[in-house]
Amino acid sequence: xxxxxxxxxxxxxxxxxxxxxxxxxxxxxxxxxxxxxxxxxxxxxxxxxxxxxxxxxxxxxxxxxxxxxxxxxxxxxxxxxxxxxxxxxxxxxxxxxxxxxxxxxxxxxxxxxxxxxxxxxxxxxxxxxxxxxxxxxxxxxxxxxxxxxxxxxxxxxxxxxxxxxxxxxxxxxxxxxxxxxxxxxxxxxxxxxxxxxxxxxxxxxxxxxxxxxxxxxxxxxxxxxxxxxxxxxxxxxxxxxxxxxxxxxxxxxxxxxxxxxxxxxxxxxxxxxxxxxxxxxxxxxxxxxxxxxxxxxxxx
Numbered sequence: 498x499x500x501x502x503x504x505x506x507x508x509x510x511x512x513x514x515x516x517x518x519x520x521x522x523x524x525x526x527x528x529x530x531x532x533x534x535x536x537x538x539x540x541x542x543x544x545x546x547x548x549x550x551x552x553x554x555x556x557x558x559x560x561x562x563x564x565x566x567x568x569x570x571x572x573x574x575x576x577x578x579x580x581x582x583x584x585x586x587x588x589x590x591x592x593x594x595x596x597x598x599x600x601x602x603x604x605x606x607x608x609x610x611x612x613x614x615x616x617x618x619x620x621x622x623x624x625x626x627x628x629x630x631x632x633x634x635x636x637x638x639x640x641x642x643x644x645x646x647x648x649x650x651x652x653x654x655x656x657x658x659x660x661x662x663x664x665x666x667x668x669x670x671x672x673x674x675x676x677x678x679x680x681x682x683x684x685x686x687x688x689x690x691x692x693x694x695x696x697x698x699x700x701x702x703x704x705x706x707x708x709x710x711x712x713x714x715x716x717x718x719x720x721x722x723x724x725x726x727x728x729x730x731x732x733x734x735x736x737x738x739x740x741x742x743x744x745x746x747x748x749x750x751x752x753x754x755x756x757x758x759x760x761x762x763x764x765x766x767x768x769x770x771x772x773x774x775x776x777x778x779x780x781x782x783x784x785x786x787x788x789x790x791x792x793x794x795x796x797x
Contacts, residue, residue: 564584582640582644585670624686629695
């Protein structure tokens with residue numbers, strides 16, 4: 498009866514101290530999600546994942562570079578809000594795609610489960626800063642979708658669009674540069690499995706620095722596209738209805754004019770009387786009579 502409470506007390510104290518020691522272990526000693534996932538990949542998978550971003554980033558660089566060149570060459574395109582929004586989106590994409598092209602090169606060489614990683618923390622921070630600039634790309638896509646809504650549905654003119662254009666550029670650039678700077682100052686950049694970005698140890702930072710803006714732009718683009726489809730559908734129905742009405746009116750006018758012409762022609766014919774026989778019918782009757790006379794003479 499005396500020893501049981503003592504044993505229970507010792508067991509409870511051991512559990513309490515073990516739980517305290519587990520909570521005090523730093524999360525870095527357990528290993529991040531990226532390190533655990535990369536260690537399970539084969540060498541061929543690591544090579545494919547390291548080289549894959551280079552091809553996709555090359556295509557993105559070519560597309561964005563072509564858009565920048567097209568807008569830069571043509572002064573008419575430079576004067577339009579639509580092309581200037583495309584120019585801002587392409588400039589951000591050039592920076593982000595350049596950092597993506599490097600893939601695992603800037604990742605610190607101490608990282609395990611990767612290939613071709615020959616960088617250090619400085620190169621990782623630089624790559625992470627430029628990759629985080631992608632936070633402005635979803636906003637530019639959202640502004641382009643709203644541009645079409647304003648033009649198609651609201652019938653905005655170019656002067657109306659120029660009044661709000663600075664706010665569109667400033668918001669996208671502030672989100673891109675602001676989140677990148679905050680991540681750099683807070684020391685959030687590290688190995689993110691395929692490149693350097695905000696580490697998985699900071700999920701809330703990823704949420705507020707990128708995914709919130711991405712989901713918000715996704716909602717804006719979806720609502721804008723649904724609005725555009727509804728607007729164009731209603732305009733098509735209205736145009737079809739007006740076209741049908743105009744065609745019916747033209748057909749009625751043509752029917753009335755043809756009926757009046759026929760009635761006028763009938764009145765003229767009644768006033769003129771019966772038509773005389775044509776020359777062909779009179780000549781035929783003359784030939785028939787001559788044939789009958791010749792037959793009588795022959796019989797006589």
